[in-house]
Amino acid sequence: MVEVLSKISGARVVERCDRLGVQPFSDIKTGLFRAYLTPAHAATINTMVSWMSEAGMSTRLDAAANLIGRYEGNRPNAPALIIGSHVDSVFNAGRYDGPLGVMLGIECVEALHEQGRRLPFAIEVVAFGDEEGSRFPISMICSRAMAGTLTEQDLAVEDSAGRTPREVLQVFREWMYRPMSNIDPMTAAREPRDVLAYLETHIEQGPVLEAEGLSVGAVTGIAAQNRFDIVVKGMAAHAGTTTMQLRRDAMAGAAEMIMAIETIANEMGGDLVATVGRIELSPGSTNVIAKEVSFSLDVRSGGMNHRDTAAAAISEEMHKIAVRRGLKLELTKLQDLASSPCDKELTDLLETAMERAGHPRRALVSGAGHDAMVMSALCPTAMLFVRCAGGISHNPAEQVSIPDTQAALDVMLEFIDLLEARET
Template sequence: MNSLSTALPSTLSHGARAVERCDLLGRTPYSDMENGLYRAWLTPAHKAALGTLEGWMTDAGMAVRMDAMGNLVGRYEGTRPDLPPLMIASHIDSVRDAGFYDGPLGVMLGVECVAALHEAGRRLPFAIEVVAFGDEEGSRFPAAMLTSRAMAGTLDEAALDMADARGVTLAEAMATFGLDIARWREAKLARAPLAYLEAHIEQGPVLEAQGLALGTVTGIAAQLRYQITVLGKAGHAGTCAMGLRQDALTAASEMVLAVEEIARADASDLVATVGRMAVLPGAANVIPGETIFTLDVRSGDEVRRDRAAATILARIRELAGARGLGVGIEKIHNLPASPCAPDLMDLMDDGIAASGQQPFRLVSGAGHDAMIMEAICPTAMLFIRCRGGVSHNPAEHVEVADVEAAFTAMMRFIETLGAKHV
């Protein structure tokens, strides 16, 4: 990988530099769309971002490698080789027309923490590994968190048999990127981390409503995701009478409204979302014969989530049957609720207090790579306030002062954890 010239003024604070680097990665050549940010896994923009990030990691004193799934790993050695490393990580990919901070900010803060130690000539008992995961969003292929699952050793080989919307298979995409899909198992960590730390914008309004910059995450809500295919019959828009139609789109429209109705009626933390829809054959003068859409159901309570999902799917089948249409339901992924480690939450509370902020705890409704890593090691997450709770949107915004507070909290967390292993 070859990094571009991306030097920033040395007078910037660590928090300011983290934000500036996120802003830099929001522009060409780090995006695969014009007039906006879209950086999907295994794309030219992804490769460009990793090349620049490699330079930043190297400048911070890390030895850098790319693993078999395209995760970039920077390692800063500790003084005790017998200890497993502390992993600080988040993702480098984005949704389409994204904001600049969802994912990359956590990576940049990890780099800044190591840079601060390196500048001071300090080593902790354990090594620190800063990881930029390649695929958290699932914005290119029909599954998410593939690269963290590979690293944790929880990825099913069957999940690799997929293609993107253009028909490019995962094997082909990896080969173009310089990776060999046959070696995917080599991404699995040989040794579980001592702990996992992820900083992330909240992507919600809770911290802002509380007037707080930071929050300790208690856990991540359970998620279910499905792909629903509604099969009708395509026909001429001008000659097929309304009563004789088998319109897959109007049926899907009823289904989407049913999703909203059922989720609202639960009156809890439950949320359900249809975020993507494809209508085929997609011509203005043809009745839709096939409609494909996604269904995402989440709750902090797995029993509640599963009950609501079952109700929604039953209603979808009922609506399809009433119209004489076929329906296919494919489960894309099932992610259980992921609690953060109580002792690490205490350390994070202490770090937040050290930054001059009031400790506050909240649950994450959004999924993160932390929920994958929780299967192999204790995890901690730090949420950072974002303006209006807006995310997955170009209007995504963080204040430099909040990011500086996050840096201070993370440094206190790291140093306190290090003191426990002297």
Template sequence: MVNGKRAVNRCDHLGVAPYSDTPGGLYRAYLTPAYIAAQRTVAQWMVEVGMTTRTDAAGNLIGRYPGTTDGPPLIIGSHLDSVRDAGRYDGPLGIMLGIECVASLHAAGERMSFPIEVYAFGDEEGSRFPLAMLTSRAVAGVLDVDETEPVDAMGIGLNAALARYGAEAGAPVADDLSGFAAARHPGAIAYLEAHIEQGPLLEAEGLALGTVTAIAAQKRFQISLAGRAGHAGTTSMALRRDALATAAAMILAVEEIARAAGGQNVATVGVLHAAPGAANVIPGSARFTLDVRAATDLECAKLAETIVTRFDVIAAERQIASTVELLHELPASPCHPALMEALDQAIAAEGVPVRRLMSGAGHDAMILSSLCPTAMLFIRCRGGVSHNPAESVTTDDAGLAGNVMLRFIKRLEDMQGA
């Protein structure tokens, strides 16, 4: 049996100082002191259950449980970083359940024919640097190492952050993005990720678990607007070229278009900045992000195109210069049919109804699909809340998820011998 209570308790343990970069809530950013502290503690938990640990060139923590042969491993993983003012289970719960699966095998003296590697990915959220899933992309070998060096909100570049992290953590990490190539994995038989659902469907249907069928396609943009700053009291409304008002019109258009598209089409503006930022000055510039997601690549591209076309119309009407920059693009990622079936069978064996559902949120699994077949297990979360301190899971659901993962591992062993 997998210890779901310990998995949840360990997520709670990592939810406070010194594992957070902010005193009043949870924010664990990639390569920060809180990130280092969390890695050290998780590495200790890995060692306690018979794993050896290492840190790769991208700053990912990996625990390895040997198999009876030294072939390609099963990778179990999720991410250790968080958004600002985060909940405690988005990411870490999948890591803790991976450790608990290994703990069960180790306690029973069992080894699979294949090794098991538990990955604690460093940068899934993109909450520090504006390039999400940097570290899983490095592992999968799909990171564009020629991209411009990203810089965080404090003006610290990735290269400087890596150097500081390497010195403080004692880890031989890369000097820059090009060095991330050393983190590329040679290959795995499969990747399994357990994650809170981040949606209300399972709870609404009274189900603890669900098998993920695919991860939605995603496009993320930054829109920059250039108007003309002016005195708020002396510039008539007819003569204004207000960048912030233009951004507001565009943001409302995003909501209107995405609602009209219906289905699983969604679009979000999550960040907005305006300058010069004075109460008595008309904003002369503004920029905001646009996140577009849909079930298929085609639907995602169509929704994004419709929104950007409307932006062009709004900018022209208001005499505002508009620039749209694609920050990243992730294709829809279907899970492997045979692995979905193995998860279904493992869920049914625990006496739980089988439910398949799509993930609207992005996960490291969509990146690892470039490396090997992938599977994802969703765990019910109260109210469907995530990226929020109100995130909540039960220890019973976590234990059930861990037992399903353990059954999946053993089914994978049978599949390898078939």
């Protein structure tokens, strides 16, 4: 095992993420896969317990196997600033999506501990066990357990071996160095009065910061998302004998619609994104005009109105195209997720912290979901994005730089100072 030599720094954060990127902290021999409640998850917790203890925290596991390190405030039972992220991963993952935010939290606390500083609030560093849906067919089990939004129906899910979360927790508790007295995730919910705020630092998983030459950005919220299933119906006919005027070509119609989606998304501007990521056609022969085409549509924006206006404009334009071409159009809404704004005041504090740490104010919307979205049901949340190379994530090529990680650490420490001033 590689000895960690660096002192409190962004460099050590990256070293620790790298160290957790291989066996025994991965469930696969080559590359990283750390699923919820596996031996790799257990090994990761047991190692983080020692890092948290060195940083001056007391540690415990809650009933959903979230690891919680607590650094007391200047009075007993003070409400906590939770600094958290997840430690599970997708299959063949990068090393920083999730763990980066947890390691940065440990670093913040160790910096305070070294100065012997106690704040008017406690700090809790939380490593959520499941965010990605790494074991069960649902995601964010652990932050939902903590935020109190998990349901019995959620806990009825089964992993690929047919076991429920409660059954797997029964096995998992045996691997822990410390006893888990309670393994019913329904009891892991925190009281709002015990939590001051939630701060999550995460890689951006997108290209915006890199394109603008920025190390960090504050997240204003998590995008509202619509998903549609679209079916375009025309008439199958011979590709050689049917004149162009007589055709009702579902494929050409779908192509025009997809171009219209792109045009409308460009014209709407701002943070709006619209994507057709899947397409199927039938019968799918070289010499037959397509009879039916189905494709997906995903529309997102930080603003619900902006998203809904775009979706309505897209729908209207597609219907026009269908009528002009003599095609039938079926549009079904599959998913409608509301946007989840971060707390305005905390986000402003985070941008001030960025400024004080020597970085320009910049706020952006997260197109992807995060634990912060779930935690907003419990307390005010703030989220910091760190530039990642090429915007690549969920891939072994995922990369963050040491200077950017240092920048995130500096901003988080400034944020804690500002919060201290506010709470004093």
